Amino acid sequence: xxxxxxxxxxxxSIFELAIKKRWLGKAFLISIALIALWRIIIAIQxxxxxxxxxxxxxxxxxxxxxxxxxxxxxVYGIVRLINFAHGDVFxxxxxxxxxxxxxxxxxxxxxxxxxxxxxxxxxxVGSVSVVVLAMIVCAWLSYVIERxxxxxxxxxxxxxxxxxxxxxxxxxEYFAALQFVFTPNFITxxxxxxxxxxxxxxxxxxxxAESQESASNGIIFSNxxxxxxISSIILxxxxxxxxxxxxxxxxxxxxxxxKPTARLMGINVDGIISVTFAIGASLAGAAGMLYAIAxxxxxxxxxxxxxxKAFVAAVLGGIxxxxxxxIGALIMGQAENLSAAYISSPMRDAIxxxxxxxxxxxxxxxxxxxxxxxxx
Amino acid sequence: MKVRxxxxxxxxxxxxxxxxxxxxxxxxxxxxxxxxxxxxxxVPTFGESTKNGALLAIEEWNAKGGVLGRTIETIxxxxxCSADPAVNxxxxxxDQDKVHYIVGEVCSxxxxxxxxxxxxxxxxxxxxxxxxPLVTVGSDGxxxxxxxxxxxxxxxxxxxxxxxxxxxxxxxxxxxxxxGNDYPRGLAEAFEKSxxxxxxxxxxxxxxxxxxxxFSAILTKVAxxxxxxxxxxxxxxxxxxxxxxxxxxxxxxxxxxGDGWDSADLDMAAAEGGYFSNHYSPEDSRPIVQDWVKNYxxxxxxxxxxxxxxxxxxxxxxxxxxxxxGVDDPAKxxxxxxxxxxEAVSGKITFDQFHNPVxxxxxxxxxxxxxxxxxxxAP
Numbered sequence: 244x245x246x247x248x249x250x251x252x253x254x255x256s257i258f259e260l261a262i263k264k265r266w267l268g269k270a271f272l273i274s275i276a277l278i279a280l281w282r283i284i285i286a287i288q289x290x291x292x293x294x295x296x297x298x299x300x301x302x303x304x305x306x307x308x309x310x311x312x313x314x315x316x317x318v319y320g321i322v323r324l325i326n327f328a329h330g331d332v333f334x335x336x337x338x339x340x341x342x343x344x345x346x347x348x349x350x351x352x353x354x355x356x357x358x359x360x361x362x363x364x365x366x367x368v369g370s371v372s373v374v375v376l377a378m379i380v381c382a383w384l385s386y387v388i389e390r391x392x393x394x395x396x397x398x399x400x401x402x403x404x405x406x407x408x409x410x411x412x413x414x415x416e417y418f419a420a421l422q423f424v425f426t427p428n429f430i431t432x433x434x435x436x437x438x439x440x441x442x443x444x445x446x447x448x449x450x451x452a453e454s455q456e457s458a459s460n461g462i463i464f465s466n467x468x469x470x471x472x473i474s475s476i477i478l479x480x481x482x483x484x485x486x487x488x489x490x491x492x493x494x495x496x497x498x499x500x501x502k503p504t505a506r507l508m509g510i511n512v513d514g515i516i517s518v519t520f521a522i523g524a525s526l527a528g529a530a531g532m533l534y535a536i537a538x539x540x541x542x543x544x545x546x547x548x549x550x551x552k553a554f555v556a557a558v559l560g561g562i563x564x565x566x567x568x569x570i571g572a573l574i575m576g577q578a579e580n581l582s583a584a585y586i587s588s589p590m591r592d593a594i595x596x597x598x599x600x601x602x603x604x605x606x607x608x609x610x611x612x613x614x615x616x617x618x619x
Numbered sequence: 620m621k622v623r624x625x626x627x628x629x630x631x632x633x634x635x636x637x638x639x640x641x642x643x644x645x646x647x648x649x650x651x652x653x654x655x656x657x658x659x660x661x662v663p664t665f666g667e668s669t670k671n672g673a674l675l676a677i678e679e680w681n682a683k684g685g686v687l688g689r690t691i692e693t694i695x696x697x698x699x700c701s702a703d704p705a706v707n708x709x710x711x712x713x714d715q716d717k718v719h720y721i722v723g724e725v726c727s728x729x730x731x732x733x734x735x736x737x738x739x740x741x742x743x744x745x746x747x748x749x750x751x752p753l754v755t756v757g758s759d760g761x762x763x764x765x766x767x768x769x770x771x772x773x774x775x776x777x778x779x780x781x782x783x784x785x786x787x788x789x790x791x792x793x794x795x796x797x798x799g800n801d802y803p804r805g806l807a808e809a810f811e812k813s814x815x816x817x818x819x820x821x822x823x824x825x826x827x828x829x830x831x832x833x834f835s836a837i838l839t840k841v842a843x844x845x846x847x848x849x850x851x852x853x854x855x856x857x858x859x860x861x862x863x864x865x866x867x868x869x870x871x872x873x874x875x876x877g878d879g880w881d882s883a884d885l886d887m888a889a890a891e892g893g894y895f896s897n898h899y900s901p902e903d904s905r906p907i908v909q910d911w912v913k914n915y916x917x918x919x920x921x922x923x924x925x926x927x928x929x930x931x932x933x934x935x936x937x938x939x940x941x942x943x944x945g946v947d948d949p950a951k952x953x954x955x956x957x958x959x960x961x962e963a964v965s966g967k968i969t970f971d972q973f974h975n976p977v978x979x980x981x982x983x984x985x986x987x988x989x990x991x992x993x994x995x996x997a998p
Binding site: 290296584 | 798825826827828830832833835836837839840842843855856857859860863864866867868869884886889
């Protein structure tokens with residue numbers, strides 16, 4: 244009698260255990276990850292060159308996300324606010340550089356001042372000045388937003404500031420959509436320099452036009468990819484220098500660590516917060532121009548999706564951590580591109596976000612995130 | 620006060636008099652045609668072009684002595700590209716002005732409600748530009764006997780471009796389209812069917828979503844496939860994104876698309892070398908096209924766009940059908956229109972069983988930063 248009744252409680256305890264440890268969900272996610280890995284391994288074996296090409300595509304995308312993600316992560320690190328208006332500051336950056344180039348011919352100013360210089364110097368200096376203009380305008384805009392919309396809510400519940408951020412985001416989008424501000428239409432972004440494409444094939448590096456080989460036999464990259472990667476790295480190093488080596492950076496870290504104590508030590512906390520917003524926004528402004536160069540059709544809503552993805556990248560890397568934002572963004576770029584290439588292109592975002600969920604289940608604080616510490 | 624009463628009395632008498640003059644079945648007096656167009660609302664420029672095109676057609680007929688020896692009187696109403704104003708305008712022209720013929724509307728969202736009124740009341744309606752299949756076909760799949768359109772419906776352009784691609788000697792094609800939008804999907808499906816039926820091969824098919832900006836993963840596959848044709852039947856903003864990225868990835872396929880490319884904001888450098896279909900081209904050398912462009916430009920000071928052209932064709936076909944029927948009776952005119960064969964500006968038109976026109980489409984090429992007419996392709 245006793246032996247027949249014994250299995251019933253045992254089987255229910257297995258179910259209970261399965262529910263308690265969330266085996267079902269984990270098994271589902273792990274199987275998705277395994278399927279994705281399997282598809283990628285097959286792809287590498289089938290055509291390694293094509294796979295490398297897709298990786299190169301993903302790197303370009305990843306670096307643009309990295310620049311946006313840094314703004315999210317810096318602001319979050321210091322005021323624990325997810326600044327949803329950040330993606331729209333990025334959009335403003337793209338439009339400012341568009342107007343700088345098409346309306347004011349800002350990328351050619353050096354040629355007007357000193358006509359004798361070679362063209363690449365003129366355009367190089369000109370393009371950098373357009374980026375700097377976009378960065379300055381975005382920094383100023385973000386400073387104003389912080390002063391008007393976020394500072395009065397510093398001591399309000401965190402959800403109020405979050406809702407305000409969403410409000411600012413919508414305001415910027417639809418304000419930009421007005422006919423007399425920017426435009427409600429899609430407009431074509433004029434690149435300040437011509438596109439040059441190279442191919443690494445069996446004959447070494449050649450421009451695509453010279454190369455006799457078919458495009459599928461080599462890895463193709465363009466000057467746009469190089470410019471995005473190089474300028475992103477320069478900006479990242481600059482940021483790392485500012486945060487780690489300067490007085491302002493030290494103050495930022497102190498404010499991030501403990502606001503009241505930092506104030507007691509004589510740090511102008513509000514000023515530092517404004518500076519943080521401005522620095523993050525200037526990176527978004529630069530990202531806006533780089534993004535518009537790579538994907539030359541701009542519209543008032545262009546910041547929403549890259550903004551969300553960069554936010555995800557920041558969370559993935561560990562929000563609040565600067566190297567984390569870079570690594571997270573590169574992972575996002577690869578995940579998106581490889582899933583578009585090898586699994587299903589309309590499902591690229593679904594897969595990219597599934598990876599986010601998996602990482603957060605394993606490490607809730609993100610890859611580089613530190614475990615949350617006690618805060619006052 | 621007295622003057623006003625007098626005037627209103629006079630107006631009343633006048634209205635009654637004209638009402639009496641037009642006793643049912645009378646074969647004298649003008650034939651009334653209503654033009655319903657969105658003169659205000661979201662797309663007033665569409666309405667203006669449509670009105671101008673239709674009015675010019677009617678003016679030309681009147682100059683020739685009208686139709687059936689009677690002059691044509693036009694009633695223009697603003698239907699605002701939207702259901703409610705369109706219904707009001709349709710009720711007004713049918714019940715109050717007693718028209719038997721309607722040219723309009725531009726937008727499918729307004730044409731469908733108008734057709735729901737015109738069809739049961741036995742009023743012939745011809746929409747110049749509404750592409751939704753439900754304008755001429757009821758939800759039960761039967762054709763509305765009194766409702767016609769002058770433009771081809773969207774998937775037809777896929778068929779035309781497939782035929783054009785095959786004529787150019789292309790053997791393989793790669794399809795790229797937005798899954799979530801009926802317009803590109805309809806074109807892509809029609810292209811795929813016609814292209815494979817004609818002996819071509821579809822070497823790849825990729826979909827994306829409307830918010831995508833990075834197409835590098837898809838375009839790397841296109842380059843890998845070495846397809847002759849990249850069929851991208853989307854709007855100009857997507858073409859502006861895909862074009863430069865395709866060139867960066869070493870895609871050598873010829874890009875092709877539909878009338879979504881037709882925009883002043885199309886990036887000519889991005890679309891360089893590509894082909895797209897459209898309703899008509901002002902560069903077409905047929906005399907009827909050149910006369911139309913000349914007359915329209917002389918009257919309105921601008922080159923006629925596709926909307927004006929289709930409105931002109933719609934009004935012309937309607938009047939030709941009245942002439943063919945030989946009597947001002949919508950029941951006979953609708954049969955005459957259904958079997959009409961008409962040489963219109965946008966091509967030689969006949970109607971299929973669903974009252975959609977069967978006609979040639981213009982194929983245009985983006986070349987040296989300009990859009991040029993290449994060929995007129997009949998289905």
